[in-house]
Amino acid sequence: MEIPKDNRYLKIPIYLLKSVKGGLGFTVILTFSILPFLRSFIVKYNPQTVGVGLPNQPPSYAHLLGTTSLGQDVFSQFISGGLIPIIVGILTGIFTSFLVIIIALPMGYYSDKLSGKFIALLTDIFLVIPTLPLIIILGVYLGPSVFNQVFVLTLISWPFPTRIVSSQVMSLKERGFILSAKACGASDMKIMFEEILPNVTTLIISNTILVIIFAILFQTAISFLGLGDPTQIDWGNMLYYAEQSGAIANGEWWWVIPPGIGIMLLAFSFSLLFLRIEEIMRDY
Amino acid sequence: MSSPLLEVKNLTISYKIKSKIVDVVKDVNFKLNKGDRLAIVGESGSGKTTLALAILGLLPKNAVVKSGEILFNGINLLKLTSNQWRDIRWRKIAMIFQASMNGLDPVMKIGDQLIELYIYHNKYSSKEDVKEKIVEIIKKVNLSPTVLNLYPHELSGGMKQRIIIASSLLLNPDLLIADEPTTALDVITQSEILSLIKRISEERNITLMFITHDISLASLLCKKVLIMYGGTNMEEGELREVISNPLHPYTKHLISSLLEIENGTLTQSKKDLSTYISFSGCPFNLRCPYSDDICKISYPKPIMVNDNSRIVRCFLYKR
Amino acid sequence: MSLNDLLVIKHISKIFRNRRGSTEIRALDDVTFSIKEGEKIAIIGESGSGKTTLAKILVGLVQPDEGEIIYQGRVIIDKNKKIDDKARKDFGIVFQDPYESLNPTKTVFDSISLPLRVRGIKNKELLKELVYNALMDVGLSPPEEFMRRYPHQLSGGQRQRVALARAIIYKPKVLIADEPTTMIDASLKSEIIKLLLNIKQKFNMTLITITHEFNIARIVADKLVVMYKGRIVEEGATSEILKSPKHPYTQALISSIPSLNSKLQLSFNSYNAITNSYDEKEINTGCKFYFRCPYKLEKCLNKDPPLFSTEKSKVRCFLYE
Numbered sequence: 001m002e003i004p005k006d007n008r009y010l011k012i013p014i015y016l017l018k019s020v021k022g023g024l025g026f027t028v029i030l031t032f033s034i035l036p037f038l039r040s041f042i043v044k045y046n047p048q049t050v051g052v053g054l055p056n057q058p059p060s061y062a063h064l065l066g067t068t069s070l071g072q073d074v075f076s077q078f079i080s081g082g083l084i085p086i087i088v089g090i091l092t093g094i095f096t097s098f099l100v101i102i103i104a105l106p107m108g109y110y111s112d113k114l115s116g117k118f119i120a121l122l123t124d125i126f127l128v129i130p131t132l133p134l135i136i137i138l139g140v141y142l143g144p145s146v147f148n149q150v151f152v153l154t155l156i157s158w159p160f161p162t163r164i165v166s167s168q169v170m171s172l173k174e175r176g177f178i179l180s181a182k183a184c185g186a187s188d189m190k191i192m193f194e195e196i197l198p199n200v201t202t203l204i205i206s207n208t209i210l211v212i213i214f215a216i217l218f219q220t221a222i223s224f225l226g227l228g229d230p231t232q233i234d235w236g237n238m239l240y241y242a243e244q245s246g247a248i249a250n251g252e253w254w255w256v257i258p259p260g261i262g263i264m265l266l267a268f269s270f271s272l273l274f275l276r277i278e279e280i281m282r283d284y
Numbered sequence: 285m286s287s288p289l290l291e292v293k294n295l296t297i298s299y300k301i302k303s304k305i306v307d308v309v310k311d312v313n314f315k316l317n318k319g320d321r322l323a324i325v326g327e328s329g330s331g332k333t334t335l336a337l338a339i340l341g342l343l344p345k346n347a348v349v350k351s352g353e354i355l356f357n358g359i360n361l362l363k364l365t366s367n368q369w370r371d372i373r374w375r376k377i378a379m380i381f382q383a384s385m386n387g388l389d390p391v392m393k394i395g396d397q398l399i400e401l402y403i404y405h406n407k408y409s410s411k412e413d414v415k416e417k418i419v420e421i422i423k424k425v426n427l428s429p430t431v432l433n434l435y436p437h438e439l440s441g442g443m444k445q446r447i448i449i450a451s452s453l454l455l456n457p458d459l460l461i462a463d464e465p466t467t468a469l470d471v472i473t474q475s476e477i478l479s480l481i482k483r484i485s486e487e488r489n490i491t492l493m494f495i496t497h498d499i500s501l502a503s504l505l506c507k508k509v510l511i512m513y514g515g516t517n518m519e520e521g522e523l524r525e526v527i528s529n530p531l532h533p534y535t536k537h538l539i540s541s542l543l544e545i546e547n548g549t550l551t552q553s554k555k556d557l558s559t560y561i562s563f564s565g566c567p568f569n570l571r572c573p574y575s576d577d578i579c580k581i582s583y584p585k586p587i588m589v590n591d592n593s594r595i596v597r598c599f600l601y602k603r
Numbered sequence: 604m605s606l607n608d609l610l611v612i613k614h615i616s617k618i619f620r621n622r623r624g625s626t627e628i629r630a631l632d633d634v635t636f637s638i639k640e641g642e643k644i645a646i647i648g649e650s651g652s653g654k655t656t657l658a659k660i661l662v663g664l665v666q667p668d669e670g671e672i673i674y675q676g677r678v679i680i681d682k683n684k685k686i687d688d689k690a691r692k693d694f695g696i697v698f699q700d701p702y703e704s705l706n707p708t709k710t711v712f713d714s715i716s717l718p719l720r721v722r723g724i725k726n727k728e729l730l731k732e733l734v735y736n737a738l739m740d741v742g743l744s745p746p747e748e749f750m751r752r753y754p755h756q757l758s759g760g761q762r763q764r765v766a767l768a769r770a771i772i773y774k775p776k777v778l779i780a781d782e783p784t785t786m787i788d789a790s791l792k793s794e795i796i797k798l799l800l801n802i803k804q805k806f807n808m809t810l811i812t813i814t815h816e817f818n819i820a821r822i823v824a825d826k827l828v829v830m831y832k833g834r835i836v837e838e839g840a841t842s843e844i845l846k847s848p849k850h851p852y853t854q855a856l857i858s859s860i861p862s863l864n865s866k867l868q869l870s871f872n873s874y875n876a877i878t879n880s881y882d883e884k885e886i887n888t889g890c891k892f893y894f895r896c897p898y899k900l901e902k903c904l905n906k907d908p909p910l911f912s913t914e915k916s917k918v919r920c921f922l923y924e
Contacts, residue, residue, distance in 0.1 A: 176703030177714075180766070183662040184718040185691050198708035327788035328759065470649035471815060472895075475859035497789055500861035527863055534790075540791040542863055548822050550797050560758070 015280050016273070025272030028265055030080030039080055045073035047080045047233045056247075059254050066254035068238075069245040073138050077233050078258040084223075084234035084267060085216045088146060092153040092215035093208045099158040100165055100204060105192040107162065108169025120166070127159040135218065139227035146229055149222055153215045163206035165200055172196050202281050209274040213267050235259035287358065289459060289491050290316040290339070295352030297334055297343070305348075308334045310515040310567075311588060312352070318458070321485060321492040323502030326512030332495050335512075336463045338362070339493075340379055341369050356459070374405050378452035380462040385444040388436040394447055395432030398454065405455055421450045430458055442473035445481070453484060460485065463495040463540065478504050499538065500574060503527065511535050514567025517586065521594035530588065531596045533572045566599070574600060608673075609640040609809055610777060615670035617656055629706070630656040631667070632833040634912075638809060638826075640776075645812045645824030645841070653833040654813045658781050661811075662686070662696045692722065695770035699782035701762035705754040711738075712750040713771045722773070737768040740805070742798060760791045764798070771802055778803065779811045784819055796822060817860050821845060829853050832891040839916025849918040851896045890920070898922060 016022040016149070035042070043064075045052045051071040052063075059066045065074035103119060110116030135152055142148040172178060173196065181195050222228055223236025226244075238259040242248070247255045297309040305311065309331040316322055326332040337343050339354055341361060354361040356377065364372070381387075389397055398418045403409065419429050425446040436444060444463065452460060466474040484507050485492045494506050502509055502523060509526050511519040511534065519532040530536045544550050561567045562580075569579040578599050586597040612819055616633040631653040638644055648654040659665040661672065671681035679690040695718075698704050705714050715734045724730060731750075738746035741764040754762055764785065770778060781797055784792040796819060803810040812823045820827060820841065827844050829837040829852065835872030837850040848854045889904045890896070896903065911923045 007892055051918070176698050177706040179659075179664055180696070180698060180704055180769070181706075181717060182664055183694075183696050184721055185688055185692075186717065186721045190721065195709075198805055199706070201708075327790060470651075472855050473858045475861070498861070500788065500863050503863065504861050538790045539863065541790050544793045545796065545818050545822060546675065546862060546864055550793060550800070 011279060012277075016276055019273065019276050019279075021272040021279075022040050022276040025269040025276070028269040029086065029273075032262070032266060033086050035179045036080040036083040039076060040081060043073060043076045045076045047072060049073075049077040056250070056252055058252075068241065068255055069247070070241075072111075074238075074255055074258060077238055078235075078262060080233050081235040081238055081259060082262055082266060084146060084229075084232055085219050085236070085263065088153065088219045089212040089216040089266075089270075091150045092157060092219075093212040095150065095154045096157045096161065096211045097204055097208045100162045100207070101197065103158070104165035104195065105169055108166035109173055109188065109192050109196070111166070111170045115116055123159045123162050123166075126155075128162070129156075131156045131218075132221075135222055136225065136227065139222055139225070144227055144229045146232070149219055149228065152222070152232055153218055156218070157211045157215060161204070161211060164207060165203055168200050168203055169196055172199055202277070206277050206281070207261065209270055213270045213274070216263065216266055216270070235262045249252070286318070288315040288355075289318045289320075289357060290493075291353075291355040292335075292339070292551065293353045293355065294355065294410075295338065296333070296350040297331075297338055298348050298350055298585070299334075299344075300346045300348065301453075305395035307350075307563075308347075308515055309338070311583070312512075312515075312517050314510055314517055314520060316459075316491060316493060317469070319479045319489055320508060321494065321506040323481075323499070323509045324493060324512060325497065325499045325502055325509055326495075327497050329514065330512040331515035332512050333463060336379070336493075336495055337459055339461060340373065340377060341384060362514070370405075374401075374452075374457065375455045376457055377459045377461065378455070378457040380445075380448055380452050380460070380465045382464040382467050384448040384465075385436075385441060385468065388444060388447065390436050392435075393432065394434055394436065394439075398432070398447075398451055401451055402454055418450075421454055422447075424453070425450045426482060441469050442477065445469060445473075445477055449477070449481065449484075453488070453490075456488065459493065461493045465494075466501070474501075475504070481575065490591055491591045499527070500542065503572035516567065516597065517595075518597050519595065520586075521590075524561070531594060531601065532568075532598050533600070534568045534576050537571070566597075605648055605880070608637040609642075609675065610638040611673040612636055612638075612661075613655070613671050614674060615657065615660060615667045615672070617653070617660065617665065617667050629833050631660075634670070634835055635834060636828055636838060638777075638811065640809055641807060642826060643803065643810045643812075643824045644826045644828065645814060645820035646828045646830060647814060647817065647820050648830035649815045651832060652830040654830055655781055657830075658696065658779050658811075658813055661777075661779060664692050688722075692718075692773050693776040694779065695762070695773065695775035695777070696779040697766045697770045697781065697783060699785050701759045701766060701770045701786060704766040705762055707754050709753075710750065711752050711754075711757075711765050714754075714765060715750075715772055715802075718769060718773045733772060734768075737772045740771065740802060741765070741768045743768070760787055760795065763787060763795060767798065767802070771806065771808075774806055777811065778807060778808045779813070780823075781813045782815070783812065784816065785814070792819070799823060817845075817857060818862075829856070834891065834919065835910060835917075836892070837916060838910075843915045849913065849916065849923060850892075850920050851898055851922075852892050855895075 012052055017026055020257050049072065051074050053067040053071050055069050055071045057067045058062060060095060063073050063075060065078055070076060103123065107119040107123065111120070126260055136158060138152045139148070142151070181191050186195070220236035223234055224239045226240050228234060228237050228240070239256065242252070242255045292312055292314050295309055295312045296307060298305050298307045312335060324332050324335065334343070337350065339361060341364060349362055356372070388567065395418065399414055401415045402417065413544055413603040418432065422429055427443060427446050431439065431443065431447070439447070465481070466477050469477065478501065481492070484490070492506070494502060496502055499509070506523055509521065510517050511526070511532065513534045519526060519530070519535045526535060527539055530539045552562070562570045565580040565582055566572070566584050569575040572579065576599065584597045584599050586595050587601055588595055589601050613635050615631055615634045619628045619630055635643070646654045646657065656665060660667050660680065663680065666683055666685065671678045673679070674690055678684065680686050694810060697719065712734055715737055718729045718792065719730055719733060734750060735746045738744070738749055741763050743749045743761060746760050757765065771896060783799060784795050787795055799810065800823065802808065810823065812820065814820050825843050827839060828835055829850065831852050837844060837848070837853045844853065845857070848857050889906060890908055893899055893903050900921055908919050908921050910917045910919045913923055
C-alpha cells in the first residue's frame with residue numbers, strides 16, 4: 001500500500017485544477033476576475049463614462065457591443081461587470097461557511113439536548129423566511145453597498161447548508177472513533193472541531209460552492225431590482241438600467257444579452273467546480 | 285460417476301476499484317456433486333463472497349469475469365440472460381445471505397411475502413396449493429404457522445433467518461448456497477439454525493455450499509471443505525482430514541492458531557506479520573514460513589495428492 | 604466484596620427509552636460484581652445482554668440510572684456523577700470494530716497521541732517518543748513508518764493494534780477490551796489475544812474482556828461473569844464454570860460452541876441444548892430465560908430469581924436455591 005509523504009487532503013486542489021471541468025471552471029472565473037483590472041488595456045472607454053458614443057447604438061467597430069441609452073460603451077461594462085458578482089459570491093460563501101461551521105457543529109453534536117434543539121429551531125425559523133421579500137426589505141433599509149449585499153445574502157444562505165452539515169455531524173458523533181475520543185477524555189469542543197470537523201470539510205466545501213452560485217444569482221437579482229450600488233457597474237446593474245430604459249421592448253439585445261450570458265457563464269463555471277469536487281470526493 | 289451438479293473451471297474475476305483493476309478471484313477450480321455438502325472457508329479478502337455472487341449471477345457492474353466457466357448441470361451460468369436466470373434462480377439454485385434478514389419487506393406480512401415469492405416463480409399455482417406448501421415449509425423450519433400473520437419487526441433475528449431459510453427451500457432447489465447465514469445471530473440460535481440446515485439438506489437431498497470464515501462452524505455442517513486464500517482455492521478435501529492433517533501452509537497456520545485458542549496453549553508471538561496478499565507469485569508467499577524463490581514468482585497450480593483424496597495448491601507438493 | 608477490590612460495580616441499572624417514551628429497554632438490571640487488582644475477568648454475553656453498555660458506563664460514555672462504580676475505594680460514577688479526569692486516565696478501552704475505531708482523517712500518530720494531547724502534553728518530541736514506544740508495544744514495527752499512515756492504509760488487524768496502542772499509551776490500570784477478536788479474521792485472533800495478555804502482563808494491568816466467544820474467554824480470564832438480558836446469571840472462576848456450568852443459559856452457550864477438536868465437541872454437546880425458541884416473547888415478571896429454559900419450574904414464570912451463592916460460584920436460578 002502506498003504511503004504518502006504529505007497530507008493527502010492537500011492534493012485536492014491539484015486534482016481539482018488538473019481536470020477538464022475544474023480547469024475550465026477555474027479559468028473562466030479567473031478571467032472574469034482579472035479582466036476588470038485589465039480593462040484599460042482592452043477598451044479605451046471607461047464603462048461609466050457617459051456619451052462616449054451615440055446612445056442606443058447596435059454593435060459596431062468602435063463599440064463592440066454597442067452603447068447604452070446614455071451613450072456608455074457596453075463592451076467596457078461587460079468586461080468590468082463580473083467582478084462584483086464574483087466578490088459578493090465568494091465573500092458570501094466564506095462568511096456562510098464560517099456560520100455553518102459554528103452553528104452546525106453544536107447543532108448536530110448536541111442534537112439530543114436542549115441546546116441543540118434550540119439551535120435547530122432557530123435554523124428552521126430562518127429557513128422558512130421568504131427570501132425575496134427579506135432581500136428587498138433589507139436592501140431598501142440598509143441601503144445599497146456591496147457589504148450590505150454580502151450581509152443579506154449570508155443571512156439567507158446559512159440555514160440550508162447548516163441543516164445538511166448538522167445531520168452529518170449527528171451521524172458522525174455516534175461513530176466508534178468519536179466514542180473513543182470521548183473515552184480518552186477529550187472535551188466537547190475538541191471533539192467537535194478536531195475530530196468531527198475534518199470529516200465534514202468536503203461536505204462544507206461543496207455546499208459553499210452551491211452557496212456561491214446562488215449568491216451570484218441573487219446578487220444579480222438584487223442589483224436588477226435597483227437595490228445594488230449605483231456607483232459600481234455590475235451585470236445586475238446593467239440589466240436594471242436596460243430594463244428601466246425599455247431596452248427589451250426596443251430590441252436592444254446588445255445591452256441585455258451580454259450581462260445575461262455573463263451571469264450564466266459564471267454560475268456554470270462554479271457548477272463545474274462543484275461537480276469536479278463531488279467527483280473527487282467519490283473517487284479518491 | 286455422474287457429472288457434477290456444479291463445476292467451476294479456471295474462474296478469474298476482477299473488480300475495477302477507483303481506476304485500479306484488482307483480481308478478486310483467480311483461477312478457481314472445484315466440483316460439487318449432487319448431495320455434497322461443501323464448505324468454502326476463507327477470511328476477508330479470500331474472494332469467497334465474490335465467488336458466491338458469480339455463481340448466482342449477481343456480480344456488481346464493476347466486476348469483470350476475465351476467464352473461466354461456471355457449469356451448472358452442464359449449462360454455463362456466466363452466459364445466461366436475465367430471462368434464463370429467472371428459471372434458475374430460486375428454483376434450481378437458492379441462496380441465503382448474511383444480510384438476508386434485512387431483506388424482508390417491512391410492510392408486508394410474512395405469509396404474504398412468501399406467497400408472492402412462490403407465485404413469482406410459479407405463475408400457475410392455485411392459492412390453496414401455495415398456502416399449503418408454505419405452511420409445510422414453515423413447520424419444517426420449526427416455526428409455528430402463526431408467524432405467517434406477523435410482520436418482520438415482530439420476529440427475532442433467529443426467527444427471521446428461519447423464514448429466509450424457508451423461503452429458499454420453497455421451490456425445492458437442487459443447490460443451496462448459504463453465505464455466512466448465522467453471523468448476526470447469537471451462538472445458541474446459530475447452532476440451532478445450522479443443525480436445521482443440515483437436517484433439511486439431508487432430508488431433501490439438497491446440495492449445499494456453505495460459505496464461512498469459521499472452519500469450526502463448517503465442521504458442524506459439511507463433509508468436504510475448500511480453503512480459499514487471496515482469491516484462489518488453496519486446499520480441498522474431507523473436512524475432518526483437512527483439520528487433522530492440513531497440507532497447505534495457510535491451512536496449517538489457520539488450524540494451529542485456532543487450536544492454540546481452543547487448547548489454551550498460546551505460544552510466543554512474532555511481531556505483526558504482513559497480512560498483505562501478494563500480487564505476484566503465490567498469494568500466501570509473504571506470510572509463508574516455507575516460501576522459496578519460486579513462490580515469489582510463479583503461481584502454483586492445484587495438484588491432487590494422497591491417492592487423489594486431497595487437492596493442494598502449493599509448490600511443496602508434487603503429484 | 605473486600606477492601607482490596609480495585610473496582611466494584613454496584614447495583615448498576617440502565618434503561619433506554621425511545622423518543623416518545625413508549626418503549627423501554629432494560630439494558631442493565633442491578634448488575635453487581637467486583638474485580639481485584641491484576642485480575643483477568645471476562646464478561647460473556649450476546650447482543651442484548653448489556654455487556655457493551657456496561658463497558659461504556661465504566662469509561663464514562665453512558666451514565667447509569669441507578670447504582671455506582673467504586674474505584675480504589677472512591678465512588679467515581681453514579682447517576683449524578685460524571686467520571687472525573689483523575690479516574691478516567693486509569694481506564695483504557697478498545698472497541699470491537701477496527702474499521703470504526705480510528706478517525707479516517709487522522710494519521711496513526713494523531714490517533715494514538717490523542718489521550719496525551721488531551722491531558723496537556725504538547726511537546727512534540729515527547730509525544731513522538733511515547734507513540735513510538737506504544738507502537739512497539741503493540742507489535743507495529745517500524746514505528747516511524749506506521750506513524751505516518753492513515754487508517755485506510757492499514758489492515759483490520761493493524762487498526763486494532765493502533766486502537767490498542769491508543770488505549771494503553773497513558774498506562775491505564777484497567778484495560779477494557781470490547782469484543783477484541785470478533786471482527787478479526789480467524790487466523791489472526793490468537794495474535795490479538797496474545798498481544799492483550801502480553802500487555803496486561805508487562806504493564807501489570809487489570810484486564811476486562813467482553814466477548815461472546817467462550818473459547819476466547821477461557822484464555823483471557825480467570826473469572827467469568829455471564830450475562831443475559833441485562834443481568835448476571837452466573838459468576839465464578841473460569842475453570843469452575845467450564846467444568847460444571849450451572850445456569851441453563853451457560854450450559855446452552857457452552858454446548859453451542861463449535862470446536863475443531865471433535866472430542867471437545869462431544870463433551871460440550873452433552874449438555875441439554877435449548878429446544879425450540881420460536882416463542883421468544885418478552886417477559887415482564889419472572890425469569891428472563893423462562894421461555895428458552897428446558898428446566899423451567901412454575902415459580903420461574905412469576906418470580907424473578909435472585910443471585911444464589913453456591914460453593915464456588917453464583918447462579919441466578921431457582922434450581923440452586
